[in-house]
Amino acid sequence: MVKADLAILNIGQIASPKKAGPIRGKEMSSLETRHNMHIAIEGGKISYVGRENVEAREYIDGTGLVAIPGFVDSHTHIPFVGSRSKEFLMRLSGKSYMEIMKTGGGIRSTVKEVRKASASELVAESLRHLDRMLSLGVTTIEGKSGYGLDKENELKQLKVLKTLDSIHPVDLVPTFLGAHAVAEEYESSDSFLYSMAEMLDDVSEYTDTVDIFCENGVFSENQSRWYLKRAKEKGFKLKLHADELSASGGGRLAVELGALSADHLISADDGTLELLSNSNTVATILPGTSFFLNEAFAKGRELVDRGAIVALASDFNPGSCNIYDPFFIIFLAVSRCGLSVEEAIIAYTVNGAKALCLEDRKGRIEAGFDADLVLIKAGDYSEIVYNFSRNIVSGVIKSGKRVR
Ligand code: NIG
Numbered sequence: 001m002v003k004a005d006l007a008i009l010n011i012g013q014i015a016s017p018k019k020a021g022p023i024r025g026k027e028m029s030s031l032e033t034r035h036n037m038h039i040a041i042e043g044g045k046i047s048y049v050g051r052e053n054v055e056a057r058e059y060i061d062g063t064g065l066v067a068i069p070g071f072v073d074s075h076t077h078i079p080f081v082g083s084r085s086k087e088f089l090m091r092l093s094g095k096s097y098m099e100i101m102k103t104g105g106g107i108r109s110t111v112k113e114v115r116k117a118s119a120s121e122l123v124a125e126s127l128r129h130l131d132r133m134l135s136l137g138v139t140t141i142e143g144k145s146g147y148g149l150d151k152e153n154e155l156k157q158l159k160v161l162k163t164l165d166s167i168h169p170v171d172l173v174p175t176f177l178g179a180h181a182v183a184e185e186y187e188s189s190d191s192f193l194y195s196m197a198e199m200l201d202d203v204s205e206y207t208d209t210v211d212i213f214c215e216n217g218v219f220s221e222n223q224s225r226w227y228l229k230r231a232k233e234k235g236f237k238l239k240l241h242a243d244e245l246s247a248s249g250g251g252r253l254a255v256e257l258g259a260l261s262a263d264h265l266i267s268a269d270d271g272t273l274e275l276l277s278n279s280n281t282v283a284t285i286l287p288g289t290s291f292f293l294n295e296a297f298a299k300g301r302e303l304v305d306r307g308a309i310v311a312l313a314s315d316f317n318p319g320s321c322n323i324y325d326p327f328f329i330i331f332l333a334v335s336r337c338g339l340s341v342e343e344a345i346i347a348y349t350v351n352g353a354k355a356l357c358l359e360d361r362k363g364r365i366e367a368g369f370d371a372d373l374v375l376i377k378a379g380d381y382s383e384i385v386y387n388f389s390r391n392i393v394s395g396v397i398k399s400g401k402r403v404r
């Protein structure tokens, strides 16, 4: 007899990555299914998966449900405030994301809003997003600063992430993205980047990860190299917005510097895809952004075929991707980037966890892992894709507690 705090009994199907992460290339199809099993949860962790009787304080009937690991969204821009719906309409009438950015819109317009907002306004707005994301099964979320662009406001965003982590069931993982755009009070991008580098010691109290928007017209490959090397010397892990809108050298640079992840990769050339695929840098694709901006999609199929560690995330932000629904992102990854359903689930769970250095704790349904689970009303996990426009989530367990 297994004893537990919470038991989910007779689960129709458990679908979970078969092996420990990170999972690369061909092995990304290795999603394992087990049928009519129980999951026991104790102290916020999965303590048992199997068919033995479980005696628990609380039970959930898993009949007719599929259990998958909670989604790990390893790339969002939470916290922010304000809408950029006007820009969305401008793009539909022909203006590009970069054109809007160069004329003072884009990231800088959210910076204005975030600078004006108090920490508690940022918290309140973010909580609304987190509630909805959690109810869709997203149990771990990375959030970035990058809408402050000065010390006071970058730290404000990082503190907000810390507060959110402490008051909301979702696990929040913070990243410093001071190098997101050049603040309007700076004439040169070099002097702005220098000011961000000067802040690294201050932000180290709140995060161990640094990101940069390495993009032609924002921060060049050389500028990014200079900045990220400084961050690395100080012990930070590195992430890059790489080859998003144009081939800008970010993917290559990520491999050169041993970055944790290179994100976007819509415009990455063949050589870059090959370098990434032979490295331990996670290649994170964000198809929601391609869809929202009406741009090309990253070559997910090629990355998997070449052997990369591919992760899938939302990029949820007010400007380039107002989407946080993992089911829709998975639908896009499968229908537009050529991933199989199995690969997409692995990319959004254990490989997303790898992109946050959490692969030993999150992204699998195994004894010892965090009890973060999604219960879906379906006969088989593959129905996730077909049902992308319905909410088929019937339950969410976060750190061993039922939150939906
Ligand atoms: O990932 N590219 C830079 N950052 C975001 C967009 C942020 C914004 O437009 O506010 C992205 O696409």
Ligand code: FE
Residues within 6 Å of the ligand: 075, 076, 077, 241, 315, 317
């Ligand atoms: Fe982003």
